[in-house]
Structure formats: C-alpha cells, structure tokens
Amino acid sequence: MTDYEKMKKAYQASSKIMEKRMEKERPKDLELLKKVKESSIIIVAGSYDKIELVLDLITVPYVLIHAYELDKIELNPDQMLIVNCPGSDISSQTLTKIKTYVENGGFLFTTDWALLHVLEKIFPEYVKYNQRPTADDCVRVEVVSKDNKFLKGLFEGDSDPIWWLESSSYPITILDKKKVKILVRSKEMENKYGEAPIVILFYYGEGIVLHMTSHYYLQRAELRTKRHQKSAKDYVMSEMAFSPKEAEDLEADLKDVTLGEAESAYSTTQFISNVIVEQQKKVKIRKKKKKEQKDKDSK
Template identity: 40%
Template sequence: MGMPNAYKVANEMINDKMRESDRYDDFMKIKDADVVIVSGCYDHIQNVFKAADMKYGLTPPVGLDKVQINPEQTIFINCPGKITNLGIRKISHFVNEGGFLFTTDWALTNVIEKAFPGYIKYNNKPTRDEVVKVEIVGNDPFLSTLIENRDNPLWWLEGSSYPIEVINHDNVEILVKSSEIRNKYGQSPVFVTFPYGKGKVYHMISHFYLQRSEVRDSRGVKSGSFYASEKLKMNSAKKNKYASMVDSDTNVAEVESAYTSTAIINKILFDKKKSWFKRNG
C-alpha cells in the first residue's frame, strides 16, 4: 500500500518511541487535542490524523466564516488555503489570543502573508516535482526524541511548491531545512515557526500528507520493518508486530518520510499542550 501503510507504521513507531522515553505520559495528553482542519484540494493533513487515530474537526475554507474557533484550539490549513477576508481576520485574531496555526505550501501567500505580514514570504521561485533530503535544525527536545542525527529523512516537493523566504530573522525559527532546496531555489527553510501575540504560527513547504518518497540508496529499498529495527529497542513481540504490520511493498524511504511528518504534527500539538499548561498552571 506504499504511503498509506507507511503512515500507519510510522504512527505506531512514534507511540513505541515515546514509551521508551520519559515523555510518554505527556505525549498521551495530546491525543485529546482540540484540532480543526481546514480542507484543501491539494493537501490532506486529515489523513495523517486518521492514521494516528486522533480526533479532529473538518471544515471547508469558507466554513471559517461561520465556525466558532477559540484560542485553546490548533488549526491546520491545507494547501491552497483560499479563505475569505473574514477568515483571514479571524485567523489573525485567533493566533493573537493564543491559538496555534499550521499551514502548508500555497497558504504562504493565501494566508500567512495576509494575516501575518512581515515574517515570511514566497520567494517567487516555484519548485519542480522532486524529493529532497531535509535535516532537523537546533535541539528541539521533542523532535530530538523522535528524529535522531543518524536519520536520513526525505521530503516530497510537489511541482510549484513555494520556497520560504524569512523576512523577520529575529522572530522566525527554522526547525527543518534543506541544503538541496537552497541550492536549487535560493532558500533552505522547510518548516518554520514564529510567535504572534499569545499564540504561534507554523508553516511548511509543500504538502504535509506525503503521497510518495524516493529511494536513494540500498537502505531505502529495504522493508519498512528494517527502519523500525533501527529506531526502536526491539524485542520478539515488536519484531513480530512490525513484520505483520508492514506491507511487502512498503520500504524504508516511505516509512522514514511518513515518520518525519507524523513527528512534526505531534511536535505542534505537544507545544500547544505545553503552552496551555504554562498559561493555566
């Protein structure tokens, strides 16, 4: 089943990885996060939530005009993010009051540049359809637990994805970057974040629900269960679980890419939960 199976495997791997850490109890608290997903014709973030068996509400872009949103929520906007002017104003107010927002690709111009001008922008150099190597920047405690230095994550750039140019270098933090994107399109950011009022904005190049990956070496073509054996402290029960869970046509490259994107969703929800506890004690 390729990528659909890869996301299922990646979610189970993240659950097992957190069980091995001292963050598992905190991690489980994000499972009941209040999430609203704005649908899009190009990206399908809700499929990642389905694979993770996590709750969410789904609304079309125009639905933001009428739906009740509050700063305790996290909103994910799928590409292209064509929401109304009223929706733009609501999103800006939502984040300013403490809400968390995540957007992908063309929402950079359709949402971010309109609602939060002066932070990041599209550099007007659209990408080709290709897969690039990415790397984690800095030492984010949650991402570092899940994604290690030895990992080799790849990211799919769909044709005409929008490279991210940072304008406000003092406030925008780059969490994931790619030297391959920089060399080809002039900018390295893949996943960025910045504070706005009491809340936070996250944006990512290309689409969050990856529909393909790419095999670059002999490791990448191996069964996805091999990646589980690399990442986890394996015993016979885990070996049997992943041997039966991984489809015969699901490889390491696919599971590793799915694992990276699933880890990022969990990072955002984990940050939101920490923010809530900080404000409410």
C-alpha cells in the first residue's frame, strides 16, 4: 500500500476507535457530536488541505464552499468557520467580515498557509509566518496544555506522537505571547525550522481562533520506534484499555494498520471532534442566555 492508502485506512479505523471510546467515556459529548447540523460548520475548500475528509469519516455534516462564496453569505457566530490551507483566495473585504465574525463570538479554525493568508492579515499583532518553510518531514510533538478541553483523549500515558509536516508548511511565530496559547509544540521542529508551536489558540473579542501547522488530513506517518511499529490492535488494547471483545469488533478495521499510523490518524480525528463538541456547548450556553434575557425583558 502507498502512504496515502495506509493513512486512509488508518483514518477509517480511527473514526471507529474514537466513536467506541467516546461511547464509553463521554456519551453526552458523542450525542452532541451526532446532533451537529449541516449549517453549523462552514468549510472553505482548500487546494491542499481537506479537513472535510475527516468529518466525512466521523459522519459530521458541514457546508463546503469556495472562498469567493464567503463574500455572499452571512457568517453567524453560532457557526464554526474552517479555512483549509491555503486560504489565499479570500478577499480583503471578506477577511474583515471574518474578523468581525470572530469578535462577535465565532470560532475560526485554520491550517498551515492560512497563517500567512488569513491570520497574519486579520490579526497581525498576534501571529505571523517565520519565513522558514519546512521540508516534507515528521517531528515528535509534546502537549503543552494537557488539561485543555480540545485535547481530551489525546496523547495520553506513554504516547510518543509524531506529527507530519507537509512540504513547505509554515512555522508559527507568536507575537503576543500573553494572548496566544500553545496547545501542542515540537522541540524538534524548533531546532529544524526555528519555531516550536504546532497548535495554537487565542481569543479575540468573544470568539476563538485555532490554528495548526501542516495539513489536518495527514497523508503519512513515520514509524520511528518499536512502539510505533506495533499493531493498531495493540494500541487500542494497551493504551486505550479496550477489552479483547471490543478490539475484536474492530479487527477488520485495524488489520494492517500500525500503532503509529492509528495514533496519528486518531489524534486528528479526536481533536476535530473535541473542537466541534466544545463549540456546540458554547452555542448552547449562548442560546440559553439569550432566551433567559428575552424572557426577562418580556416580563
């Protein structure tokens, strides 16, 4: 199998792993994930990254649009806006609209080159591209904020995660170190390309901006250690505490998938699920407050 075929199979397996694990440990969050409506998530199509492929696997609906269509639609702060790499076709007028959307409570999620084409233009005082593009590479990563709600169920125990960097990924320079929070970093990336942040988060107005280096849909994994070369079945049983019966139920999905491939695919699958769940919780709270205020005003 090619690297792409291996990772496609790993993603298919990871979606099953994630659902089974959330069913056991976070049933209410899984229920919330399954109730997401198509209009809740707007994805701007990218030439290089395709987050929508991950959402397809976890059966989360979304609306996929082209950058020019952003000019024509109204952005609702209750929606999540995902901009795939590169984000270079978004007009300056629409960038201003996106900034207002975030300020009013929207959730903006961007990947890789959107750092330069979107974030650096909208939030120039927060982050910028360091002008040192990466090679096609894999780097070891460390979680900085293990208790962060977006990282639930990721990189636990003795995990030794490897992150794929697309050729010419854009390293993140953080300008406002007080406001921009690093969720995942890589010392190895810093040594090679000058900056450590892999996944960052910051608040702007009432909204949230989340950005990650490289592409969300990983197209290969690197098996550096004996642990990474173990089977995906070993992964779910030894590191996720799946019972032999639960692992057996996934036998066909896990076949020919290594631990390293499963871990890489699972990390992105679970991460996007966490992000969507937390956004849905935020929307529910916001709607509840609006209703309470409306009821109060009508009395």
